[in-house]
Amino acid sequence: MIDLDKYFSIESLQKDLDEAANEEFNHILETTGGKISNSAISLSTKISEHPDHNFPVSDYSSYNDDMWLLEYTNGQNPVKIHFYEEDEQYNGLKRVLLYYSIPDFSVFGTIKSYNTVKPYLTLFNILISYVFKHNHLSASDPSDIGCITPTMLNEALDRAKLNKDAPRHYHSLFRMIRLWISLSTQEVIPEEYRIDIDLTYVDNKKRRKDVVKHFQGTVSTWIPFSENELAQLMDYSLFWLENALPKLMNVRDYLGGLNLVKNSDAPFASWEKNEEFENLTNITINEINVMCSNRRYDKTRLENCSKPYYYSWKNQYAIALDHIRNSLFILVGLLVGMRAREMGQIMLDDIYKDNNEEYWINITRFKTTNDPNYQGETEVIPIPYFIGACVDSFRHLKSLSDFNKQGYLFQSNKSRKVLNNFTPGQIRLITDEIKQFTGIERIHTHRFRKTVAEMLIRRSEKNIDLIRMLFGHESYSMTLKYIARNPFMVNSIAEAIQVNFTEDFHEVIRNIRDESYSGKSAERIASAIIKTPEKFVGKQLKLQIMNYVSHLLSSGEMWFIHRAAIGTYCIHSGEIKIDNLPPCLIGKKNLGHSLSPDISNCQLECEYCVVVEKAKKAISDNIHFYHSVLGSTDSISKKSEAMIRNKLVANEKHLEALNVNHHKVKKALKMKVVQL
Structure with missing residues (x-):
């Protein structure tokens, strides 16, 4: 399990929110x-x-x-x-x-x-x-x-x-x-x-x-890309990584064999028009210009017994490399979930493949600190194979001439300036380019991170298919287990859950802590509160919610919470299987593959049902009603009678638990204080 306390502090989370809010506010000003x-x-x-x-x-x-x-x-x-x-x-x-x-x-x-x-x-x-x-x-x-x-x-x-x-x-x-x-x-x-x-x-x-x-x-700084915006980003990114990149690899190998001079232009000269050079260095795919070379004829060179045909290619090659860089920036932002500062510090050599054919990335984390000498801490996390393979190809493209520059993954290939440190200004140049080529407004790293997290929460069929494609996993649960190894994505998803379900989850916690509760999930939360009560008050509550969610994510489980009725909530974790449906989905048709609980049909006998103090009167009324139905007629069918008795048992169990657990957490916390 990932301990988010180790990776994130309240201060760093707040700083992250402030940065996202400032990005959005700057958009208002612009x-x-x-x-x-x-x-x-x-x-x-x-x-x-x-x-x-x-x-x-x-x-x-x-x-x-x-x-x-x-x-x-x-x-x-x-x-x-x-x-x-x-x-x-x-x-x-x-x-x-x-x-x-x-x-x-x-x-x-x-x-x-x-x-x-x-x-x-x-x-x-x-x-x-x-x-x-x-x-x-x-x-x-x-x-x-x-x-x-x-x-x-x-x-x-x-x-x-x-x-x-x-x-x-x-x-x-x-x-x-x-x-x-x-x-x-x-x-x-x-x-x-x-x-x-x-x-x-x-x-x-x-x-x-x-x-x-x-x-x-x-204002909610949780503004993920819309489906249409995400489609535009992916169309742009996958065009350059799937269609253009293989063609550029051929260009790189061809140019590499020509032993061109490593100067600012690195031109190619020929005694006559070179069809092979022109064919390889002029690439158009789907009417999009990927790269082109420019041919000039210099009579003076011929008079000096030099090759008169003069081809320039380097600037166009650099522009193509920046499109590849932008595409990688999109995928790294979406699937790795880093903040802008962490992304800026990534070097080409920070991404590598181990002996098991898995790709990893070295991340330098920067905590909130006033120490000017603090250089950050390095963590190693997995990245999807597709990204790793594309970075390998990108590294090969940049090995031509002097394109390696200072070794930063996301530095400009067009610029000739020496980059001693990657600043927020460089990130803005990248996002401005992506904005220019996709037509999407308000592009910043926070939106990338939050989009995949939001997709995991929404879990529509379309989104799940995209998640599987991006991560290269057939199963949704396998993707979640993969994500669990990445604290940045755990952080983003946990925050997505908190943003989507804050009001409901806070009410559940308050009732468990201060009143009463019933249900397996409620028991787990009660145990966590008793174990670390200081984390369930004030600002610490947010971090603890994220820690609680990370427990579930580390097991490859997704988390869902929603109010079903007064005092009743559905808290579901894991992937719903078609052969093990919760009561709310039994009998429904056309369920699809990615399933979520049906709140409109919540059943108290469900193991995912959490009941708090506010539901007590309704449950008492239900019990009275079911007894009346069972005692008032003999004409009820055996099937209906069995169903009613099941509901009666479920209601009675919840009522008993509510009575037993009344102020249970409060009393435990008082005892803990006395013991201290």
Whole structure:
């Protein structure tokens, strides 16, 4: 079993969450302000050229339509924006602000997806609610917009901050106000919708620090890639690793045999056009240019009795290598689960194959510390065979000429700078390239780690097949046993479980600790609390939940928790087999291969059922009901009678356990304190 206390501290976990939150918050800043490109055509210009507002916003709609149909994809809901008649006083401002959320017209950051428009609809409604409706202002009246002051905006932000029922409103409102002021200041929206307020009145150090702090405490930093985004990442990565890499290996071996000079260009010269060189170094797959070489004829060289045909290839080869690097970055991020700092320190030689044909990676972990001389600690963890084999090929590609450079796995192959230390800036260059070639926004290492963890939790058929393919395992349980050897992935999955099931699991723990409980899983949790009570309070609770989950993962088991009824929970671990179904799935058709409990049909006689104090009255009522049914009629069938008696026995057992275990953990903890 992996002891997460050894690998992760509360401080390091909190730092990880803060870094993820900061990445997300930086995305907010990038997409709502900054310098607008000179090549961008502003909405103000378009409207001045088309006073009737009849110009396209997509292939399907014009600016003045009552509905913008932005994108229509088969099998998916179309992306639409409605401008309802009853909201006429807000529709003008809605058009000018949401116009800039459309990828084709985005002037801040890099909005690539039409789906991004959907969140902006919510953001706009928040702006209207806090700024306009609260102050009884109309967004269609320029004099009303002119009445808006910095004080009004800051008061709106303060009200949003205090809204406990909608904690996301604070940073959402900040985001929309920032966008509105930025567009107004740069005069890219019509004058009647501009707000004449200096951005620093709202977006200053004090406010930004407060928004970031609130953002970290309220917004879920658990934002995995969507299925569509993951498909784009995998299409890009697997194209370069499965299709392009073998072709590049042929190029490398061919170029290696030419003994080209190891200088900045390493050109190839020939007395005549060299078809073999051109055929091997010009690669196109599925209409994608993998690599090309450029031929030049130099008459001066011929006059000097030198080969006049001059081929350059090195820069194109370097670009192809960076695509391979990006692809490996995606897979390592997904399947190894490291933080950005750990990924940056990986050297080519840190990945190797042992005598059993298994691949391993040396990871340098950096704990939270103020010691400037701390160099980290090295751990060895397994990596999927596919990644290891691709790294071996990548190492061979880089052995040509001077591409080994300083030996970092993820350093740029195009850059000629000496890299003495891998900084977060280098990671951002990689994620920016991946963003450029896949069209996916908000790419950072936290999202990679969390995506596979989320897939393991969701366990859809499609996701499980992808997991098996990536890890090279036929069985789901074998993949989990493999993951159990990697503390980074255990950490990510345990955190995924905590994020998905925090409320339910915390309630179970509180009831077991402070009230009563019944069920096998509850007994295990009670024993853990009694053994280490200090870990089940405050911040330590999170780490202990992750430790508890790691016990299950180390046995190759997945974990599931969900509220079934008042005071009743399903806590299931392991893989459900078709020949050993829990009561909730017996008799159901078309179950598929990757099974999860059916909460809507939870049965108290199930061994995975956990019952806490709140269920006591319901169980008592059930027992009374079952006795009444059994004693009131003789016409009941033997099958029905047997079923009712089974349910009666299950309810009576849980009620007895609830009575026996009432304050059992509390009493044990008090005895432990006395003994101490």
